[in-house]
Amino acid sequence: MAINTVKEDENLETGSRKATLLRLFRYLLAYKKKITFVLLIMFCCVTITLINPLIVEKAIDVYIKNKDRNGLLQLGTFAAIINIMLVLFIKLRMYIMAEVSNKVLLTIREELYSHIQTLSFHFFDSRPTGKILARIIGDVNSLKEVLSNSVTTLIPDFITISSVVIIMFIKNWRLALAALSSLPLMIIGVWVIQKKAHTRWQIFRKKGSNVNAFVHEDISGMYIIQSFGAEEETQENFEQLLGEYRESFIDAVKFADAFGSVIDFCWGIGTLALYYVGVKMIGSDRVAVGTLIAFGTYISMFWHPVLNLSNFYNQLITNIAGAERIFEIMDTKADITDDSDVMNLPPIKGEVEFKKVSFEYDENSKVLENVSFCVKTGETIALVGPTGAGKSTIVNLISRFYDIQKGIITVDGYDVKKISIESLRNQMGIMTQDNFLFSGSVKDNIRYGKLDATEEEVIKAAKAVNAHEFIMEMENGYDTILKERGAGLSVGQKQLLAFARTMISEPKILILDEATSSIDTHTELLVQEGIETLLKGRTSFVIAHRLSTIQNADRIFVIDNGGIMEQGSEKELLEQKGVYYELYMAQFANAV
Numbered sequence: 001m002a003i004n005t006v007k008e009d010e011n012l013e014t015g016s017r018k019a020t021l022l023r024l025f026r027y028l029l030a031y032k033k034k035i036t037f038v039l040l041i042m043f044c045c046v047t048i049t050l051i052n053p054l055i056v057e058k059a060i061d062v063y064i065k066n067k068d069r070n071g072l073l074q075l076g077t078f079a080a081i082i083n084i085m086l087v088l089f090i091k092l093r094m095y096i097m098a099e100v101s102n103k104v105l106l107t108i109r110e111e112l113y114s115h116i117q118t119l120s121f122h123f124f125d126s127r128p129t130g131k132i133l134a135r136i137i138g139d140v141n142s143l144k145e146v147l148s149n150s151v152t153t154l155i156p157d158f159i160t161i162s163s164v165v166i167i168m169f170i171k172n173w174r175l176a177l178a179a180l181s182s183l184p185l186m187i188i189g190v191w192v193i194q195k196k197a198h199t200r201w202q203i204f205r206k207k208g209s210n211v212n213a214f215v216h217e218d219i220s221g222m223y224i225i226q227s228f229g230a231e232e233e234t235q236e237n238f239e240q241l242l243g244e245y246r247e248s249f250i251d252a253v254k255f256a257d258a259f260g261s262v263i264d265f266c267w268g269i270g271t272l273a274l275y276y277v278g279v280k281m282i283g284s285d286r287v288a289v290g291t292l293i294a295f296g297t298y299i300s301m302f303w304h305p306v307l308n309l310s311n312f313y314n315q316l317i318t319n320i321a322g323a324e325r326i327f328e329i330m331d332t333k334a335d336i337t338d339d340s341d342v343m344n345l346p347p348i349k350g351e352v353e354f355k356k357v358s359f360e361y362d363e364n365s366k367v368l369e370n371v372s373f374c375v376k377t378g379e380t381i382a383l384v385g386p387t388g389a390g391k392s393t394i395v396n397l398i399s400r401f402y403d404i405q406k407g408i409i410t411v412d413g414y415d416v417k418k419i420s421i422e423s424l425r426n427q428m429g430i431m432t433q434d435n436f437l438f439s440g441s442v443k444d445n446i447r448y449g450k451l452d453a454t455e456e457e458v459i460k461a462a463k464a465v466n467a468h469e470f471i472m473e474m475e476n477g478y479d480t481i482l483k484e485r486g487a488g489l490s491v492g493q494k495q496l497l498a499f500a501r502t503m504i505s506e507p508k509i510l511i512l513d514e515a516t517s518s519i520d521t522h523t524e525l526l527v528q529e530g531i532e533t534l535l536k537g538r539t540s541f542v543i544a545h546r547l548s549t550i551q552n553a554d555r556i557f558v559i560d561n562g563g564i565m566e567q568g569s570e571k572e573l574l575e576q577k578g579v580y581y582e583l584y585m586a587q588f589a590n591a592v
């Protein structure tokens, strides 16, 4: 059962924000040397910025007062040199940090992607693909600025602020107190705003994810939308989701803008207080004009980084939601995993046994109850039964796509839970009705079944299942590039290519969910022959829709009511006049 659909907001389980941030910034540790270098550069930048007001103070209170032209010229040259260095340092810092943050994003994306590959069907059943995509692409991208600014803003701005405060207090503590008098007001304001902003940014990300999932699902199902003329309705749904997305943004951004306003307000009050106290003190001769001007610069130098920090904090609040969503997936445990003591399944013959197997996808909705059967090497089993009876479930359990709650499933006597998943699936060939093909050449699609297959092996497999003939008729034969999902090929052609892909992997156990769509008689014949070739010499489970497949099977399992209702050859089952007989009469009697 899906935990959420494209229109529902995801239910996000997150840890503490501090832990999320620490975890995110830990990725930067891999670039310690570069970051130390950037910090050194930043330290030089901060020093130069702090020296600038002292230069102005000295120029006014010493050289201009004493009319010392030479001294003023020397001081001016010195100021020009260090400020050119400042510009170069800033460029270098930006370049290095852009490189570091991009590498970190790459690492996070790789980790996320490889973790997603380990997750079981349960995970994919529970959420739309578009929402997973949103996390791999959008959420990861949203961390870029945070990562780079954490080094270039956070640390240097803290250093600047503390240095400015120390210098101000050393120079004149009364002016310093006046300049910083609005600080408590700012702290309270920022704290209140961030509390409200974080939840709103979380909602914004969820709404974005909904839009992503909707578009993804819509484009995948465009054929159905257009054939049912449902464009208008989908458009309306899309606009509704976009509306929610826009509103959540406006809601969140209101608070984001409030950060800047609070800082500006407090900055203004601080400046007013400074000049009020400063001008009074000039009268009493306790403050030189140059010192008050220098304080005017210091107060900007104090509030500028505070503004930067608040912007950074705002960015953090905005994007931490992205980090939370990424880490939530990374922390999702793969429920179908190898135990620590599993062994590799040796080359098998292909015997499959279910011993009192019970299974449910969700609690209290049993799909299989106490199912037992033994299939001998090389046997072909046709699984038939009403829709939703559990045919696909049985074959999915053999490949261990889900774990059973009770009983044992063995392959050649090995419990599937006690052998490595990879060694089990490597010896199985699975063909779904979908016959999923990837964008790429025909050759590469067939090679997917055996990555190191030679050209000859590819052609041999294609010939064996009757795919060679139509491949050679294509524009570039085996090098013809297929579109996504094999768009442009007929259903039968897709099937034949999928057969070739399975053939080349030479599985000992074959699972085939026969396609139901009807195809032209010539291709149908090719497909039937293809299936026969595939089945030869392997243990096969076919979710059978073709009468010919059912008739050629060694045994037929009739699945219903959580178990195998009948089993035997077609002749035996027809003679029994039970469930299969009824099914046969309903589905095939007219076709014979």
Ligand SMILES: Nc1ncnc2c1ncn2[C@@H]1O[C@H](COP(=O)(O)OP(=O)(O)OP(=O)(O)O)[C@@H](O)[C@H]1O
Pocket (backbone or CB within 6 Å): 001, 125, 361, 362, 367, 385, 386, 387, 388, 389, 390, 391, 392, 393, 394
């Ligand atoms: N991923 C899933 N999560 C929850 N329930 C599921 C899932 N897949 C199947 N089911 C349920 O399990 C039952 C058996 O489904 P299954 O797909 O095995 O039936 P089937 O016999 O293969 O049907 P069909 O012939 O229509 O493909 C159904 O009631 C179905 O709704």
